[in-house]
Amino acid sequence: MAANFWTSSHCKKLLEQEDIAHVSPIDQNRGLTTEDAKIIKVHLSNYIRKLAQHAKVRQRVVATAIAYFRRIYTRKSFSEYDPRLVAPTCLYLASKAEESTVQAKLLHYYMKNFGTAPDEKVFRYEIKDVLEMEMRLLEALDYYLVIYHPYRPLVQLLQDAGLTELIQTTWALVNDSYGTDLILMYPPYVIALACIYIGCILKEKDARTWFEELRVDMNVIKNIAMEILDFYDNYRQIPEERVHAAFIKLPPRS
Amino acid sequence: MAELSTTSGRYIKGVTLGEGTYGVVFKALDTLTNRTVAVKKIRLGKYKEGVHVTALREIKLLKELHDPNIIELIDVYPHKRNLNLVFEFMESDLEAVIKDRNIVLSSADIKSYMQMTLKGLAQCHKKWVLHRDLKPNNLLIATDGQLKLADFGLARILGSPDRNFTHQVFARWYRAPELLFGSKQYGAGVDIWAAGCIFAELMLRRPFLQGSSDIDQLGKIFAAFGTPRESQWPDMTSLPDYVEYQYCPAPPLRSLFPMASEDALDILLRMLTFDPKSRITAQQALEHRYFLIEPAPTRPVLLPRPPTRPEGKSKPAEVASPAAPIVLSPPNKARRVTLFPGGAGGDVHSSGRVDTGYPFPSRDASGGTVPGETPSDHGEIPMSVDMRTTAGQAIPPRPTLNSTDRSYLKRKLDMDLAVSHYQEEQQI
Numbered sequence: 135m136a137a138n139f140w141t142s143s144h145c146k147k148l149l150e151q152e153d154i155a156h157v158s159p160i161d162q163n164r165g166l167t168t169e170d171a172k173i174i175k176v177h178l179s180n181y182i183r184k185l186a187q188h189a190k191v192r193q194r195v196v197a198t199a200i201a202y203f204r205r206i207y208t209r210k211s212f213s214e215y216d217p218r219l220v221a222p223t224c225l226y227l228a229s230k231a232e233e234s235t236v237q238a239k240l241l242h243y244y245m246k247n248f249g250t251a252p253d254e255k256v257f258r259y260e261i262k263d264v265l266e267m268e269m270r271l272l273e274a275l276d277y278y279l280v281i282y283h284p285y286r287p288l289v290q291l292l293q294d295a296g297l298t299e300l301i302q303t304t305w306a307l308v309n310d311s312y313g314t315d316l317i318l319m320y321p322p323y324v325i326a327l328a329c330i331y332i333g334c335i336l337k338e339k340d341a342r343t344w345f346e347e348l349r350v351d352m353n354v355i356k357n358i359a360m361e362i363l364d365f366y367d368n369y370r371q372i373p374e375e376r377v378h379a380a381f382i383k384l385p386p387r388s
Numbered sequence: 389m390a391e392l393s394t395t396s397g398r399y400i401k402g403v404t405l406g407e408g409t410y411g412v413v414f415k416a417l418d419t420l421t422n423r424t425v426a427v428k429k430i431r432l433g434k435y436k437e438g439v440h441v442t443a444l445r446e447i448k449l450l451k452e453l454h455d456p457n458i459i460e461l462i463d464v465y466p467h468k469r470n471l472n473l474v475f476e477f478m479e480s481d482l483e484a485v486i487k488d489r490n491i492v493l494s495s496a497d498i499k500s501y502m503q504m505t506l507k508g509l510a511q512c513h514k515k516w517v518l519h520r521d522l523k524p525n526n527l528l529i530a531t532d533g534q535l536k537l538a539d540f541g542l543a544r545i546l547g548s549p550d551r552n553f554t555h556q557v558f559a560r561w562y563r564a565p566e567l568l569f570g571s572k573q574y575g576a577g578v579d580i581w582a583a584g585c586i587f588a589e590l591m592l593r594r595p596f597l598q599g600s601s602d603i604d605q606l607g608k609i610f611a612a613f614g615t616p617r618e619s620q621w622p623d624m625t626s627l628p629d630y631v632e633y634q635y636c637p638a639p640p641l642r643s644l645f646p647m648a649s650e651d652a653l654d655i656l657l658r659m660l661t662f663d664p665k666s667r668i669t670a671q672q673a674l675e676h677r678y679f680l681i682e683p684a685p686t687r688p689v690l691l692p693r694p695p696t697r698p699e700g701k702s703k704p705a706e707v708a709s710p711a712a713p714i715v716l717s718p719p720n721k722a723r724r725v726t727l728f729p730g731g732a733g734g735d736v737h738s739s740g741r742v743d744t745g746y747p748f749p750s751r752d753a754s755g756g757t758v759p760g761e762t763p764s765d766h767g768e769i770p771m772s773v774d775m776r777t778t779a780g781q782a783i784p785p786r787p788t789l790n791s792t793d794r795s796y797l798k799r800k801l802d803m804d805l806a807v808s809h810y811q812e813e814q815q816i
Binding site for chain 1: 432436437438439441444447448449451452464465466469471514515516544545
């Protein structure tokens, strides 16, 4: 979105690491660890992506859906908001908010037939569960629905740097940055810069002078880059039994 | 307050103010702040598509827009299976002001209303939000006289420049020429055009360009400003629904607005410029000489306002549009009311209407009536110059978006999901 990020609710609601990493007491009682929570979020972010591929929505819708999903769990517990249902509902809500509505019955069809559902429990949810959850999610999000993404600044920054050949690599890096909570913590253009930074290292481009002229805090950029690289090291491929071990602690609400 | 009942504990429900397309609006007392508020209750329908997109849009955008000249969304809360939107309570709207014959609007008053409208718009546009449904009854007036933009149910965020928008927005009389020619890639200029029409309406005290179909609307526009030449609007001929209109010269603008100052005419002409690219922006308009020189805009609190709004008629745009013309003049003039068959009918979109030999309206030398269409053609009031002649006439009902438009819009929105031309995912 080309709108003004600095005056947006998204900007005012940026969070610190400690606001995000905590696990709610109810979840802790079920034995859910910070690591479990991270795995559940990564797994369901991928699930949203897969559903979205079937629904053929724009990249932005996916990004917004994942941002909603992650934002909700900075406030709510997995125990009270079953992530198996929250994930597809986030996609449903995001598709409306980003003006490319996916019909509820289609979404439900994809839920039943495609994508790697976290476990078979997702099949129990019906359309009405999605619609009921939509209301609860709106409330949990405090009705703030506008989310800014790094895609647009990425394109602009690459043009400015004269590095447009990096678009594919960096675009994919931005996609994968949604495997983390970065979107809740940093302005989108900073995430875009971090992806360009990684892209430059991967493709051996020298953009040091360009970065210096930007006068951004390179420590912040490097921290974000480290977080993205950590995602590749540890969460790109999560062993199935590890996912299973996390989800088994979360019986769906009957 | 009638029928006391509690809503969500915080609001005490009052009388019903009106019924919109997607819900009922009632007056309520906010016990937390002791403020009077308007609660819009959104029907969710029987488990079909959850929260209505229109409502979602309004929530999404108003949560981001905070400005003295934009309606404040105070709160949103779910109630049973409904979603309730709590707005600040607005006493009246600009349509009521324009229609109230007891109100005399001085040029300072008009300037004040225009300034507030443009300030609200400038704020929207700064945040890349297009309102897309500007008309006098969406400009609400608060108890302190502040004018506020409301009803963002059709508003959109201007995102990627290549995304197509529907051109079926705005009530017809406020639709910019590029929309009437079917443009799907438009910008903030569409809101400015509508604001220009509202400006003219404030001066004339009746809607400025009252077309009875899209084709007729363009005819009315060209009759007032002359048929645009290619040099005035180079992109015109490449618009999807472009049709050629017989050339018609522009009458002097002065003849249409005899009372207006030179600066008023200048800013009006800049707002109603054909080529959206050269149309003035809201911010530029606010810096125009018109707002800088005497008379200074009236302070909002001193603006003339209709006494009190009759209950039952109120804020959401969809509420209005009475089935028959309202007689504003004394009862003995009621016989002068003319029917307006075109108003309530479906929106005839331009394609298919072109070859029917539609009479092109051209102005005769006297500048008063449009001889190309006799009253029996449309049964409506010809565009006239002299506001005194219209003072006693009934104003035909304002066309709002009718059900045809709405279902068209809905189809458009559903189609959006088919248009996924964004970069597919790429794995490293």
